[in-house]
Amino acid sequence: MAIVLGPNRYGKAETRLVRVHRDGETYGLVDFNVSVALSGDLAATHQTGDNSGVLPTDTMKNTVYAFAKQHGAGEPEAFALLLARHFVKTQGQVDSAKVSIESYAWDRLGPHSFQKRGDYTRTTVVTVSREATQVVSGISGLVLLNTTASEFHGFVKDRYTTLPESTDRILATAVDAKWRHLTDDADWGSSFQGALDAMTGAFVNTYSYSLQQTLLSMGTMVLTNRPELAEIRLALPNKHHYLVDLSPFGLENDNEVFIAGDRPYGLIEGTVTRDDAAPASAEWYL
16 A cells, blocks of 8 residues: 555645725725645655745735835736636646635725724635636625524424424524636626625515525526626525513513524525536535
């Protein structure tokens, strides 16, 4: 039996970048968390400590900052593509570069004043190899809630089932979603906003008999409205809300007073895809 080195990569994780664009009297602000990972002919450094093919991770960090100055930083997909293509082009030993970006939004308060938005984080994962380019956009931590228009009944029951059936319940979740683009030249800002609008619109307008049904509705709406997308993966934790028993106080609780549960929670995951879409060229997970 032989023991061999399997797939591997290395890079610089979570380089924090804030770029101020001083264009006239109204400034722009971009807030990124950038991670770079390279893979390729890197066996020597693992096997013998030969670092002749290793680009220092500190250099990757410096490249992020230099590129932000030289090229600016706008849409995270465009900046990730710029970085990934640079590493593959300039490093002969590198076969693939993966650049992941978390983008934190700030709302404008004035020409040079901003307030950080905390409702969700925009995400991007770009993988560039010598054969293909893949762009995945996404969102994490998008909290949504319907106070009604949700039921859950008719489920399997066994000796351990205590959950009562419901025909009127709160449905709440914190959406983590990623969607894969068909090309690498989309209008990134418009595409992201369109996907976000489609997801939230489907959540609002779907009468839900299960969170699984809502997931499929959200994914279907995104792909229907955004022809530039191949598939979408969603993870929807079920943020349970439990009715408070007010009977000890002589009060009736008509679906008005709830306890917001923390954990454990149900977790619903699924992929919605076009049946004619080409397969992904690189791994991508939630």
